[in-house]
Amino acid sequence: MTIDVPTTGRSLPQLQPISFIGADGRLTDTPTEGLRIPSDATLTGLYRQMVLVRRFEAQVTHLTRQGRLATYPSAAGQEAAEVGATTALAPNDWLFPTYRDSAALLTRGVPVAEILAAFRGDWHCGFDPHEYHTSPAATPLATQTLHATGFAMAAKLKGEDAATLTFLGDGASSEGDTHEAFNFASVWQTPTVFVLQNNQYAISTPLREQTNATMLADRAAGYGMPGLRVDGNDVAAVFAAVAAALERGRNGDGPTLIECLTYRMESHTNSDDPTKYRDSEEVEHWKQFDPIDRLEKYLRTTGALDDSTVAEIAEAAETLAASVRDAMNTEAEIDPRELFAHVYANPRTALAEQQQVLEAELAAAGHA
Amino acid sequence: MTIDVPTTGRSLPQLQPISFIGADGRLTDTPTEGLRIPSDATLTGLYRQMVLVRRFEAQVTHLTRQGRLATYPSAAGQEAAEVGATTALAPNDWLFPTYRDSAALLTRGVPVAEILAAFRGDWHCGFDPHEYHTSPAATPLATQTLHATGFAMAAKLKGEDAATLTFLGDGASSEGDTHEAFNFASVWQTPTVFVLQNNQYAISTPLREQTNATMLADRAAGYGMPGLRVDGNDVAAVFAAVAAALERGRNGDGPTLIECLTYRMESHTNSDDPTKYRDSEEVEHWKQFDPIDRLEKYLRTTGALDDSTVAEIAEAAETLAASVRDAMNTEAEIDPRELFAHVYANPRTALAEQQQVLEAELAAAGHA
Amino acid sequence: MSVETGTDPTTDQTAVNGETATAASARDDAVAPSSVTMTKALNQALRDSLADDDTVLVFGEDVGRLGGVFRVTEGLRAEFGSNRVWDSPLAESGIIGTAIGMAMNGMRPVVEMQFDAYAYPAFEQIVSHVAKMRNRTKGRVSLPITIRIPYAGDIGGVEHHSDSSEAYWTSTPGLTVVTPSNPADAYSLLRESIASDDPVVFMEPKSRYWMKETLSLPVTTAPMNRAQVIREGTDVTLLAYGPTVRTALDSAEAGAEHGLSIEVIDLRTLSPFDDETVSESVRKTSRAAIIHEAAQFGGYGAEVAARLTERNFTHLSAPILRVAGFDVPYPSPKLEEFYLPTVERVLDALESWDWEL
Amino acid sequence: MSVETGTDPTTDQTAVNGETATAASARDDAVAPSSVTMTKALNQALRDSLADDDTVLVFGEDVGRLGGVFRVTEGLRAEFGSNRVWDSPLAESGIIGTAIGMAMNGMRPVVEMQFDAYAYPAFEQIVSHVAKMRNRTKGRVSLPITIRIPYAGDIGGVEHHSDSSEAYWTSTPGLTVVTPSNPADAYSLLRESIASDDPVVFMEPKSRYWMKETLSLPVTTAPMNRAQVIREGTDVTLLAYGPTVRTALDSAEAGAEHGLSIEVIDLRTLSPFDDETVSESVRKTSRAAIIHEAAQFGGYGAEVAARLTERNFTHLSAPILRVAGFDVPYPSPKLEEFYLPTVERVLDALESWDWEL
Numbered sequence A, B: 001m002t003i004d005v006p007t008t009g010r011s012l013p014q015l016q017p018i019s020f021i022g023a024d025g026r027l028t029d030t031p032t033e034g035l036r037i038p039s040d041a042t043l044t045g046l047y048r049q050m051v052l053v054r055r056f057e058a059q060v061t062h063l064t065r066q067g068r069l070a071t072y073p074s075a076a077g078q079e080a081a082e083v084g085a086t087t088a089l090a091p092n093d094w095l096f097p098t099y100r101d102s103a104a105l106l107t108r109g110v111p112v113a114e115i116l117a118a119f120r121g122d123w124h125c126g127f128d129p130h131e132y133h134t135s136p137a138a139t140p141l142a143t144q145t146l147h148a149t150g151f152a153m154a155a156k157l158k159g160e161d162a163a164t165l166t167f168l169g170d171g172a173s174s175e176g177d178t179h180e181a182f183n184f185a186s187v188w189q190t191p192t193v194f195v196l197q198n199n200q201y202a203i204s205t206p207l208r209e210q211t212n213a214t215m216l217a218d219r220a221a222g223y224g225m226p227g228l229r230v231d232g233n234d235v236a237a238v239f240a241a242v243a244a245a246l247e248r249g250r251n252g253d254g255p256t257l258i259e260c261l262t263y264r265m266e267s268h269t270n271s272d273d274p275t276k277y278r279d280s281e282e283v284e285h286w287k288q289f290d291p292i293d294r295l296e297k298y299l300r301t302t303g304a305l306d307d308s309t310v311a312e313i314a315e316a317a318e319t320l321a322a323s324v325r326d327a328m329n330t331e332a333e334i335d336p337r338e339l340f341a342h343v344y345a346n347p348r349t350a351l352a353e354q355q356q357v358l359e360a361e362l363a364a365a366g367h368a
Numbered sequence C, D: 001m002s003v004e005t006g007t008d009p010t011t012d013q014t015a016v017n018g019e020t021a022t023a024a025s026a027r028d029d030a031v032a033p034s035s036v037t038m039t040k041a042l043n044q045a046l047r048d049s050l051a052d053d054d055t056v057l058v059f060g061e062d063v064g065r066l067g068g069v070f071r072v073t074e075g076l077r078a079e080f081g082s083n084r085v086w087d088s089p090l091a092e093s094g095i096i097g098t099a100i101g102m103a104m105n106g107m108r109p110v111v112e113m114q115f116d117a118y119a120y121p122a123f124e125q126i127v128s129h130v131a132k133m134r135n136r137t138k139g140r141v142s143l144p145i146t147i148r149i150p151y152a153g154d155i156g157g158v159e160h161h162s163d164s165s166e167a168y169w170t171s172t173p174g175l176t177v178v179t180p181s182n183p184a185d186a187y188s189l190l191r192e193s194i195a196s197d198d199p200v201v202f203m204e205p206k207s208r209y210w211m212k213e214t215l216s217l218p219v220t221t222a223p224m225n226r227a228q229v230i231r232e233g234t235d236v237t238l239l240a241y242g243p244t245v246r247t248a249l250d251s252a253e254a255g256a257e258h259g260l261s262i263e264v265i266d267l268r269t270l271s272p273f274d275d276e277t278v279s280e281s282v283r284k285t286s287r288a289a290i291i292h293e294a295a296q297f298g299g300y301g302a303e304v305a306a307r308l309t310e311r312n313f314t315h316l317s318a319p320i321l322r323v324a325g326f327d328v329p330y331p332s333p334k335l336e337e338f339y340l341p342t343v344e345r346v347l348d349a350l351e352s353w354d355w356e357l
């Protein structure tokens, strides 16, 4: 990745979101601040991954309706931001996701069952962060932006060739932690990329009640940090912007804020009722900006994609969906004694005593 | 006050700080974003008040060295920001100061003894906030920025013709609360003016380790709020900018961020040792930008000030200093029972019981 | 008053509160009794407070259009307009901090923290300002703010959604901490909290949100700051609040089958503690246990046990016991049942006493 | 070991800690004994930790050039460079949040919250992440972070500068809470805290910062997690920690004049609580009181009283008493003396017991 990094200096991002491939599947003539469109091969990979994660989201949402998971926040509609940003990461980089970013976890290689462990109530974080170079998904909003900054600072101090990427939402952008992370990252010049998925809503609260700024990317200037606004449904733009920003970070040039304009097609989680705060026309309107449709059109034009590849990918998606169903059909074995196992590195007598209470109860109940 | 309000729209503040009267006492040719220099009469009043507060700060610092106050954070050098901003307030407006802003309290009419009560340990807040339309000085950094925003929101909801002004420091600008206040104020379009006194240091931490931005006023754009950078040692510029911003707020046009570039001439508080983190040359350098000297020069040029007025003001300052000494020579009567008197509006039996314990101790010790 | 089974699967038990029924029927203006969930009672309390007092404001995350993620504020924005009820930007310190400013300017803000753990970003504003403003200013500045916090677990929530944070607030002088366990109290205590000139942390037990009572609103139950004996007994006093009141009543029922006469007290207000009511009961029974969901170590039960022992030592036949969550972070849904204090755990604890003393 | 009078007027009393002296002289590499303040001991602990382990980092507000407002980090930036010791931007949530990230990436950050009340902005990061990360990840992610917090009063600080926030941390599962009362422990416990794989809230009693001991550093005292009997007695056990250890020792001295034999225990670590050491003492004396500066209601003393009573009920002749701050916000300097637990208040409390039982 040697794309030239757009240096915004002391200026505000261009008003028009950076985009390569328009909603109609054709190349746009939007200025792209020095970014270049990824190769067809890269784009085909991104297409494939977007199809997979969309199928994943649909399958999980379906299982949630059946009551197989307690709760699930789907990123349907946001595949370009999820996949484009995550794919740009190098293996050594670390990802700091939120509850919304299961698609990113999947893209990062975390096994389905380990992603879903949290949502079906097995354990808080189902995977090994060190194995996937991926932090546990954060539920307390914006807190992870600081973790990403600190991790990157350590990488910088140790001279590691690693950057960090963190996702956050338009709602989370209002939390104090976000501001502190932007500021620490910029003062310390850490290799951190903040990918702000502006999906227009924080649960029911629309963007215009979240900020009075023209765009959230305008925040960056106040920290002396480059800020970009990209069409978050154009995976080519997201990938190019994030890749360049990661490269910038690794080169010692500090953090970048990238606002991805997108839309949450589903409800906030399955227990949400979006009809209370938005009308179906708005949802319909956003359908025309679908990230997958446009890329498929584009890649068919360039010839990178044909019917058979599309069919092959669709089949892979079905295989993935089946594996999701399988994973959810297998009940995880959770030993109640694990309540006590991971609280401290140094064992505590009083906790062992409490475990005895539980053991006695388990024995009385005939529990294994 | 009908000065035209500079509308920054979606743009960053001009690089050169707004100033009318340069360090040499002459009018500058800096662009002033539509602001106009205050009248000579206004400026003479501001001069007088700056001389008074400087004498106040010197006297209090002196008494602190004598051990008559436990601790004191002086705003010496920052008189233009303190006095210029506070004088721009209408009586109905509310001020939300910090520990640094005793000069502002004095300008607001709070009696000397009531200002100093906190620093000599009598009571946390020595004055009645409702009487002076002034909040207790905040010690937890940046927290007051939200109070000012909420107060202004209530004023707006009630249709009151009142605005709020809050001071904050360059250090405090890094706290999450500052960001949340900027955002809430701008989304709600409250009549709030944020006066950021950038005095180059947060205790020992220099500005360059606090922010990577070219200027802190650049933050405003990210909230869709006008931001201005003014020469914080030019009281004419501070007054004009703050007056315009207050007017803007009262007219329903929302909040403004005003960064006042200034310098803390004294140590952080009397227990600080600034030689550990800055050299005397830097302090010397800033002396040439003194806010009082330049205004005196200027007003002598225009003829608004002559030797006799200057002498009269100097005398008034000495009278003030004497009243400070008097106030500190009178020991405040503090009844230990007041420990219990103001914790709750609704009395608590358990507290009354604890008060009995204290009463018994007092009786045993022969205390009144 | 009859109590119906809630629609929520976690609330399929019954609770009895004789006092509130009496109070309800005593009111002239009471409408015909109907089946009321706790969320509905809270909603009505907010509606009536908004209607009675122009200075009452309701804001927070998603409390406007959506009516809150638990629907406690449903319909209020439509009824009172977005100048009285509105969605704030997403920032809890911002919500509390601006509520402070509004209260300084004569308003009575009622704000919602969406889940218990999401009050933590506002901790500084709550502890350093909300709790202290009256004292800082020698009583000159009142902050009549009500901070509504849905708390506790037992609803299968993902991590950070089931905390019981009451100990943080009760150990902070200057705060009043209230928690209802049933719809009638929810209504009455919330109205009283909003009317109070002291700031109130009003903790709503999530697992009881869907509990139903047949009841006429408005209703006035026992006053804030008073505990209530909700079941009489002679052998043991069980103290509970919010979500564990049901556990206490069930334990009393189960204990009765073993010949144990258990008195149950619903604390209702955690700070101040109603020493009078509780000590009286403990002196009668000579044995007491406190039940809560939060971890035991440093939990609210410690204060209860310590002060009851201080005040009633010679009347006690056994140490005050605490039946609480284990000293571990609140677990994921599949382990909730092993973490939460159950009727069995309560009865086992009572059995652990030396009954010969 | 001799104990000198501190230069600070508030620390003009003496304290004795025989154990630490023994430990100190037992070390081969100990340099010649000299007079060491607690700040100096802490400073040396940081210096030695930085020297021994490259992953130790020290950052926070003003800890670099200035060496911290209490000079605990003095000279460290000059010695180890600004890549190891540096001034952060002014934001406590930012400091803890970035420390978490650094710890995830293999570092051992030691951060300072400038005053106790200024840890509150970081409350969410501490409670929801620092305390829970190991458990959230089934033990896969360790956060070996040390959070240094200067706490408590008695130094004439203006408002918000004298809080004792230990109850917030001790009631949070996942945190270890340590507080030294003397220079030797300050050194030894800080080194152990930094080396621990568990996150530690390390609370430094401000009023003891200038207390001096003659001592050779490095020194290894009793291990973390263990309380210590620092004065033996047979009639009463006084429990204290941090700033109140001196009060407890003075009370024991004063009590002796009245013929009362008082045992004094320095808790040293608040979470976990050393049940073994303390219960043993309480069973011997049958009476105990806990002294702390924080308000009584919901304070740490409640846990101590509750658990000691649970475990030793039949051995107690009297209720465990709490001699603590009143249930009010920490007062302004001129009222400090009336708020803080004094020797008189301790002795009055002991007198309130029925000594016939």
Ligand SMILES: Cc1ncc(C[n+]2csc(CCOP(=O)(O)OP(=O)(O)O)c2C)c(N)n1
Binding pocket: A100, A139, A140, A141, A168, A169, A170, A171, A172, A173, A199, A201, A202, A203, A264, A268, C061, C090, C114, C115, C118, C121
């Ligand atoms: C500190 C905190 N406050 C509140 C919540 C409750 N909450 C969960 S998601 C959400 C909305 C977040 O919106 P946004 O940041 O835009 O992300 P999105 O859900 O749209 O992806 C809220 C309020 C939380 N998780 N954390």
Ligand SMILES: Cc1ncc(C[n+]2csc(CCOP(=O)(O)OP(=O)(O)O)c2C)c(N)n1
Binding pocket: B100, B139, B140, B141, B168, B169, B170, B171, B172, B173, B199, B201, B202, B203, B264, B268, D061, D090, D114, D115, D118, D121
């Ligand atoms: C939340 C919080 N953190 C830390 C402190 C300790 N503290 C007091 S003043 C100060 C520096 C503030 O610098 P700045 O905002 O620039 O204001 P100045 O003192 O320069 O006027 C610090 C760190 C505090 N008061 N509040």
Ligand SMILES: [Mg+2]
Binding pocket: A169, A170, A171, A197, A198, A199, A200, A201, A202, A203
């Ligand atoms: Mg969103």
Ligand SMILES: [Mg+2]
Binding pocket: B169, B170, B171, B197, B198, B199, B200, B201, B202, B203
């Ligand atoms: Mg400053």
